[in-house]
Amino acid sequence: MATLLxxxxxxxxxxxxxEPEVEPPKPSPNIVVQFVSEDDGQPLAPAVNLPANVxxxxxxxxxxxxxxxxxxxxxxxxxxxxxxxxxxxGAPTRIAISKSIEExxxxxxxxxxxxxxxxxxxxxxQAVFKVRPATRCSSTLxxxxxxILCASFSPTGNLLATGSGDCNARLxxxxxxxxxxxxSGHKGWVLCVEWEAMERKLATGGHDGQVRxxxxxxxKPIGDALKGHSKWVTSLSWEPVHINPSAPRLxxxxxxxxxxxxxxxxxxxxxTLGGHTASVNVVxxxxxxxxxxxxxxxxxxxxxxxxxxxNGGKLLHTLKDHxxxxxxxxxxxxxxxxTGPFDHTGxxxxxxxxxxxxxxxxxNNIVSANGETLISGSDDHTLFLWSLYPSRTASAAPxxxxxxxxxxxxxxxxxxxxxxxxxxxxxxPDGRWAASAAWDSSVRVWDGRTGKFVxxxxxxxxxxxxxxxxxxxxxxxxxxxxxTLKIWDAKTxxxxxxxxxxxxxxxxxxxxxxxxxxxxxxxxxxxWKN
Numbered sequence: 001m002a003t004l005l006x007x008x009x010x011x012x013x014x015x016x017x018x019e020p021e022v023e024p025p026k027p028s029p030n031i032v033v034q035f036v037s038e039d040d041g042q043p044l045a046p047a048v049n050l051p052a053n054v055x056x057x058x059x060x061x062x063x064x065x066x067x068x069x070x071x072x073x074x075x076x077x078x079x080x081x082x083x084x085x086x087x088x089x090g091a092p093t094r095i096a097i098s099k100s101i102e103e104x105x106x107x108x109x110x111x112x113x114x115x116x117x118x119x120x121x122x123x124x125x126q127a128v129f130k131v132r133p134a135t136r137c138s139s140t141l142x143x144x145x146x147x148i149l150c151a152s153f154s155p156t157g158n159l160l161a162t163g164s165g166d167c168n169a170r171l172x173x174x175x176x177x178x179x180x181x182x183x184s185g186h187k188g189w190v191l192c193v194e195w196e197a198m199e200r201k202l203a204t205g206g207h208d209g210q211v212r213x214x215x216x217x218x219x220k221p222i223g224d225a226l227k228g229h230s231k232w233v234t235s236l237s238w239e240p241v242h243i244n245p246s247a248p249r250l251x252x253x254x255x256x257x258x259x260x261x262x263x264x265x266x267x268x269x270x271x272t273l274g275g276h277t278a279s280v281n282v283v284x285x286x287x288x289x290x291x292x293x294x295x296x297x298x299x300x301x302x303x304x305x306x307x308x309x310x311n312g313g314k315l316l317h318t319l320k321d322h323x324x325x326x327x328x329x330x331x332x333x334x335x336x337x338x339t340g341p342f343d344h345t346g347x348x349x350x351x352x353x354x355x356x357x358x359x360x361x362x363x364n365n366i367v368s369a370n371g372e373t374l375i376s377g378s379d380d381h382t383l384f385l386w387s388l389y390p391s392r393t394a395s396a397a398p399x400x401x402x403x404x405x406x407x408x409x410x411x412x413x414x415x416x417x418x419x420x421x422x423x424x425x426x427x428x429p430d431g432r433w434a435a436s437a438a439w440d441s442s443v444r445v446w447d448g449r450t451g452k453f454v455x456x457x458x459x460x461x462x463x464x465x466x467x468x469x470x471x472x473x474x475x476x477x478x479x480x481x482x483x484t485l486k487i488w489d490a491k492t493x494x495x496x497x498x499x500x501x502x503x504x505x506x507x508x509x510x511x512x513x514x515x516x517x518x519x520x521x522x523x524x525x526x527x528w529k530n
Contacts, residue, residue, distance in 0.1 A: 028053040028102060029115040035063050038124035038432070039369050039449075047118060052102035059097065063123055075126040077491050080105055080119060083112050092455040096492050097121070124432060127472035129344045132514045133487045134477075134528035137501045139177040141525040143170055148519030150192050153512040154199045155339045159216055160510075161202055162519055163190030169204045171219060174515065177527055181219025185212050194236035196248060197340030198355060201264060203250055205233030211252045213264060226262050228269050231255035237285040239310070241340040242359035243294045245352040251296055253280035259298055261313065271313040278302040282329040285310065287337060287363050288372035288389035295389075297374060299326035305376050307388060317388060321411055324380035328424050332373045332431035332448055335469070336362045344471060366431045370449050375415070375434050377422035383415035383436055385451035413451025417444055424466050428473035433490060435476050437464035443478050445493060455493035459486050468511040477516050479509035485518055485528070499528055 012019045034047040045066035054062070056078065064073040078097040087093050087110075097104050101121075105113050113119065146165030153160055159180065160172040169183040169190045188207030195202055201222065202214045209232055210225040232255050239248035249270065250262045259273040259280055278301035289295040294310035305326055307317040331337070341349045341358035349355045371390040377383045388409070420439035427434045427448055434448045435457075443457040443464055462481030469476055475496065476488045485499040485506060504521035516528040 031115055032118045034118055034120050035123050036120055038122045053100050055100050056097055076123045077126055078121050078123055098492055131470040131472045132530040133475055133496045134516045135497050135530055137526050138529045139527040143179050144523050147521040149507055151508040151510050151517055151519045152193050153510050154195050155197050155342050156199055157512040160517055161193040162525055163193045165189045169193055183214050185221055192236050196238050197241040203236050205236050205252055207232040223267050228260050229254040229256055235282045237283045239285050240287040240337045242356055242363050245356040251283045251285055253283035255279040259283050273308055273313050275315055276300040276302050281327050284329050284331055286331050286372050297329055299329045299376055301325040321384055322378040322380055324378050326376050326378045328377040330375045330425045330427050332427045333366050334427055335429035336366050375425050377425040379421040381418045384411040385413045387412050415446055415451050426467045428469045429471055430473045435467050437467045439463040457488050459495050465507055466509050468509050470511050477509055477511050479506035479518055481505045
């Protein structure tokens with residue numbers, strides 16, 4: 001019997017019209033691409049000719065193949081700088097490549113590039129681990145009876161400390177997301193909390209002018225309060241553990257115009273810095289200096305930033321470029337100094353010498369490219385980028401050689417664009433980027449090495465009070481008067497997730513691993529995660 005063929009397929013008809021023919025894919029042009037390092041502008045490989053529709057992932061594989069220095073493949077972020085005549089004021093100055101050169105660059109509205117151009121793609125290595133952006137509130141913790149004014153994760157990320165207007169600080173366990181201890185002792189609002197980088201002590205500063213030390217394991221005070229300030233304490237900073245691993249000292253700044261340096265062992269004030277003529281708003285203990293023994297940076301309402309030798313308190317520099325109160329400071333080494341020897345691998349050092357070696361290696365990794373840099377933000381709506389101690393590692397270099405190399409007492413760059421007072425500035429953990437928050441409801445992203453403007457992040461409808469970066473430098477979280485938190489993608493400079501939930505202004509935020517914590521006027525601590 002002959003095999004019967006099936007009847008021919010009926011042609012699909014759309015409302016009586018035959019199906020249109022599938023358009024053949026458009027041929028993609030070939031372009032010449034030069035990969036250069038974001039750090040020093042040096043070519044990573046000779047220029048290559050490739051199709052414009054190669055995906056971002058394909059470019060990453062190609063760079064890793066061409067750049068044979070690294071055995072392990074490194075994740076990269078790619079961008080192309082817009083020519084000066086193609087940028088409009090306030091618009092981003094670079095194009096991030098998120099899909100392909102064809103889709104992101106050749107189709108860019110500025111039409112600044114043609115297929116005949118040589119495309120100089122800047123490659124910046126990314127962290128090998130990735131933080132997932134928080135999308136939901138996993139815990140709402142009540143306990144404070146007044147607004148929460150400050151919050152800070154411990155260096156390992158196991159504990160959280162918060163300070164409030166109810167005169168108490170509280171410790172929270174982040175594994176169980178439950179209250180751990182209540183730290184009672186202050187007679188005024190708790191304005192700042194600061195962890196020692198080995199997580200052995202917690203310091204709190206209050207509106208009563210007292211500094212108190214606590215044992216985070218037991219929640220008990222370590223001795224009596226450290227008294228000396230005549231007005232409230234505005235900021236605290238511990239000595240870096242790569243300089244003093246066994247007993248780091250503590251610096252406190254105050255509204256009374258002084259900074260006091262305390263020994264945590266003897267509980268005495270070692271010396272007082274009294275050069276400012278108005279409130280000292282921020283103190284930062286940097287790991288730099290000409291001898292690598294550390295320096296203190298202070299910002300004041302007398303419109304100056306001062307730099308002091310941490311051993312003895314001698315004034316080294318006075319930076320006088322701001323026209324109004326200086327309210328915020330950030331170092332490119334802040335994250336490395338705050339977390340000391342702890343990193344994403346979770347290793348725990350067993351001795352002080354191991355602590356010092358690990359912390360020093362992490363610090364040197366940041367300063368090797370650009371030295372220890374500083375950004376100051378002010379009520380004059382501007383920020384300044386300073387490079388006082390240019391690139392060198394923190395091991396003791398001869399003072400004369402370092403002085404010869406000399407840092408600049410003039411700012412590297414003036415960062416303008418905010419329309420109102422700058423509330424907070426923070427460097428990314430890798431030191432490549434900086435973000436500033438202001439009362440004009442915007443967050444601005446800057447190049448952390450040159451101070452060049454990168455993009456404005458708009459979305460908040462109230463003043464932005466506080467910022468925090470994820471440990472992989474890919475995400476920024478901002479806290480605002482409009483009662484929301486927003487997570488931004490630092491690469492594309494777009495909103496990643498919106499986190500509403502607070503019922504009033506959000507005063508503080510912090511980011512550790514893939515958890516975000518926030519607190520504010522509604523008296524609750526919220527923990528957000530993926």
